[in-house]
Amino acid sequence: MKRLIATAALASLVASPAFAQSYQYTPIEGPYLGGAIGHASLDSDTLNELEELGLDTDDSDTAYKLFAGYRFTPNFAMEASYLDFGDFSADATFTNGTDTATADLEGGLDGVGLALVGKLPIQGGLSVHGKLGMIAWDGDVSGTARLNGEVIYDGAAGEDGTDPFYGIGAEYEIQQVMIRGEYERYDISDSGEDFEIDLFSASLGYRF
Secondary structure, three states: OHHHHHHHHHHHHHHHHHHHHHOOOOOOOEEEEEEEEEEEEEEEHHHHHHHHOOOEEEOEEEEEEEEEEEEEEOOEEEEEEEEEEEEEEEEEEEEOOOOEEEEEEEEEEEEEEEEEEEEEEEEOOEEEEEEEEEEEEEEEEEEEEEEOOEEEEEEEEEEEEEEEEEEEEEEEEEOOEEEEEEEEEEEEEEOOEEEEEEEEEEEEEEEO
């Protein structure tokens, strides 16, 4: 009996590494999803002109992203995402010594993106990637102007469209957990004006 137990224990010790190796997660293809938080900054001619006129502008905010994708090969994936770039604002106060005028402007933008992702595995779960895609965005802006505290203008408008974006990033995988850092540029065009949104983000995801 002791010899049988010893033989079984020895067999278990020998088999354990092979068993663990056979079940080691090696992602080649399959779905994944995740979420990200980051910093978005907006650059446009309108904001630059408002700054020149003396308005105090805030052209950056915290951004959020949810994404889901499918990895077809070690080097190729397709990814969909929902993004909220936060709010951008401008405000100013003007006075001639007698009258005081104030102006406040606020806007926000979100959208749904779809991108092709090219990946280059390096080693030990580390990889770099590039992406190219399109975003269907929806934006809104509202503004209020006052003269000596009395509202003389209060209005809002909304726009939408579809424009390209691209990005680069690095990713590290621990088993089925993904840790990712990215930079993305969204080139938004509306009414003949170009708006550039730069997004730096960190994300956490899971592969199935």
